[in-house]
Every structure is written in C-alpha cells, then in structure tokens.
Amino acid sequence: MSASEQTNWQSVHDEVLRRIHTREWKPGDQIPKEVELAEQLGCARATVNRALRELAAEGFLDRRRKAGTRVATHPVRRAKLDIPVIRLEIEGRGQKYGYGLLLTERRTPTPEICANLGVSAKSDMLHISSLHLADGKPYMFEERWVSIDTVPEIVDADLSKISANEWLVLHAPYTKGDISFSAVLASELEAKILRTHAGAPLFLMERTTWENDAGITSARLLFAPGYRMHSAI
Amino acid sequence: MSASEQTNWQSVHDEVLRRIHTREWKPGDQIPKEVELAEQLGCARATVNRALRELAAEGFLDRRRKAGTRVATHPVRRAKLDIPVIRLEIEGRGQKYGYGLLLTERRTPTPEICANLGVSAKSDMLHISSLHLADGKPYMFEERWVSIDTVPEIVDADLSKISANEWLVLHAPYTKGDISFSAVLASELEAKILRTHAGAPLFLMERTTWENDAGITSARLLFAPGYRMHSAI
C-alpha cells in the first residue's frame, strides 16, 4: 500500500474496503489482527478498531473475539431507508406539499388493529383518514389509528393543520416500531381518493409503533401509482 | 438519574435515549455538552462521545461543532433493511429453497438497461431469467442483465446451480448500488411464471450495482402476490 498520507480511521476504512473490493482479501478470508494492521498502516490500534468496527456494522466484515476478523462470505447489504415525515420528503424534492384531513372519529378499534397494536377491543382510539398531496396531486392516502389511552393529548391536537404523524413525532416518541411494505390493488374508494382507477397497483407501507409495549399508533399508507421508494446500498 | 451502576458507553446511550423519550429533553432542545455529561455520569468524555455519536447516527440527535448537540426535531427514523441473498431469506424462514434457470442469452442491452447501468448500447451482456421458489411455490421472478465487459468471468459460471446474484456476491463485489421498490401489475407472462393471474399486484425490487462507475448488473425482481418486506425501526 502507498501509505505516506495521514492515517485516520476513515483512510483505514477505505484501505480495508479497497483490499476487499480488489479481492486481495476474499470472502471468508481472515484478515490481519488489529495490532498488525495498526503497525502496517502506521497508526494506533484504536484507530484500526474504529475502522473495522464500522466495516463490520456495514456488513463487510465478521468479527469475533479471539477468532479474529474475516471478510463476510455473504455480505448482507444493508439498505438504510430514511423514513422522513412525508411533508419533508415532498418539500425535499422541491414540490409543494398539501394536506387534507378527510375524517376523524373516536371509536373502538377493528379486530385487525387490535392485533397489530396488541390493545384490547374496548380501547379508546382515534381513527384518522387524511390525504397528502404533492404539487396539488394526490400523493399518499393515510389511514391511521391512535391509542387515546397511550397518548391522551392527541384529542386536543388540531389535526386539520398538521398531520397526525407530524404531531406524533413531536409529542409521542416511540421506543419500538415496525414497518412493512407490500403491493396491493386499489379499491373503489381508495382509487377515488387517489384519483386513479380501481385495480391500480398501489405501494403500501404499514407502520406500527409502541412506547414500551403500550401501542401508540398503527397506520396504513397507500401511495399513488408510480411511487418508488429508493435508496443507495 | 440513578447512576451507581457501571458507566459504559451503552448505558450512557440508553440514559440519553431515556431522557429523550421521557421528554426531559424535548425535540430541538440543546443537551449538555460532552464534558458536562461525562462529569454527571461519571465517565470519560470519550465514552460520552461514543454514545452520542451512535445516537446521532441513529437519527435521535443533531450534532455540530461548536454549536453543540440538540435533540432532533424531525427524528428521521432509519429502517435498516437487510438485503440478503434470496436463498438465505427463504431458508431462514425454515422453508425449502428452489431455483430454476429459465433463460440465458448473450446479447446487447435494451435502451432501458443502458440508461440504468450507464453502459453503451453495444455492450456485451448476459441476459438471465430465473425463478426462485419457496417450498415449491413461485416466490420471485428475476430478470437480470450482467455486463460481460465488467465481469467477463460470468460466462464460465454455471448458472443452473447457483443464482446469478449469489455468483456475483462471491465473485464481483460492488462499490456502489441502487435499490428501489414499487408496486406493479402482473403481465400475462409474469403471471404465468409466478402462477397467478394477470393484473395481480406485484412487489417490484430493482437493483443496479457498479464497481467504480463500471456497471456490473441491473436486476428486476418481481415477488409473488402476498410478499411483504418488513423491518424494525
């Protein structure tokens, strides 16, 4: 290796990654131990440790005490999906964000929601439907249930101005969450709201959050046809 | 805070997260500087630094030199999607994995693939179609293009036994990748292959990878109806 430049953890990171990419170190290979690498690259062990730790977190390396460090055989690539507030996602693309509250009602949850959140069938809940727009066009249709037992303050929130999600982000942080993605067909009603036709393929995102096992909210987000979620890996 | 226990970076991490969750520190609030926190919690600044750094990476904190550390106002939650090899995903659920090669042909790419990968229209490429099964049922239909210019060894690979993706993972690591998800309708052909009906909603994953700007592969993965991708946040 060239060396000569300054050795910081980032450069160690890059150098190790380079050796993996050039297949100097192949999947399954054991790489030199931290002390040796530190000596080779002219830096402290702590610096090498930091670099290798990050590489392990990124999925390129497998590390085990005493056993050493080896190149991952099945580099599970981790796509980091940023799940921003919809408003910021739209505004971030330079589009104009719009939001409309379609319905709020206070009632007991459906059996499905009970199962999702793990709450009783007699729970006090808020059911909210809303539509998010980008440049005036329907972008995402949201159907959400919020537990009033867990987040009583929600009943005083003005959900005609700020979306339930944004309100929750600011007032009810969660400790645990679940998110899933799938493809579904638009129903008659959904199609009408999203201004498309029944049977159109819709991207569905379902999110459920808890605060220490107390269910907060469960939401079903239906994106208008053409939506693509993407990410770098 | 209680304290008394041993102070390691993990406990600092958890304590700070607790203060955020209990809204002792609210979104937008500035939190004590590292030196103060270290004093409060009875540990070295390096330890606090490690904890806060992780929390910032997780999206709970915003940190800036001189400006200090504050609780994120819009906690962008990062869903970490593990993108494993399909075989491992299926076997990991205890199902039996099956794989069938449907077609391989060596030809020039379609304009769409050219655009995706950024290669010339006269590139030498391998076009591969295959079907992945779980417990004998169609699970995912894959249509892939591999650049022979970038990965010449692919022509000697036996793709009837091992999927192109698995072969690539082992023999052609990438430095850059792009992944996107969307919902589409099954075409007649796709429906036939996945043993469903035309017009069924399919979850589509598109992946493209490069090695230093040299396009490696572009793949279109169509999952059978009912597929759900999920993750904890």
Place this chain on the structure above:
DNA sequence: AGAAATATTATGTGCAGACATATTATCGTT
C-alpha cells in the same frame, strides 16, 4: 480417549490527554 480445568488470545471497551476543525461570538475598523 474423553471430559474438565486452565491458559492464551483477539477483540471490546474505558481512560486521560492532546491537538484538529468547524462554527459561532466578539471585537475593531471603516
């Protein structure tokens, strides 16, 4: 040989101290 106790080892983490760097705050000049 086989099992249990013990030693060895590579990574994991903590610490104090130092300097680097990006930003903000302040001061002086016009």
Place this chain on the structure above:
DNA sequence: AACGATAATATGTCTGCACATAATATTTCT
C-alpha cells in the same frame, strides 16, 4: 451599521495504555 479579522468553544479524532470478555487452544485428570 456593515464588514472583516480574531478569539473562543464544542465536537471530532488520534494516541498509548490498561483491563474486560469471549472464544479457542492446551493441559490435566479420570
């Protein structure tokens, strides 16, 4: 007041050292 130079400061990182911990290797005992 506006502007540019300068000082102050919180985080970012590196270093050398020490000890903890988990896993493996070795030895000892039956």
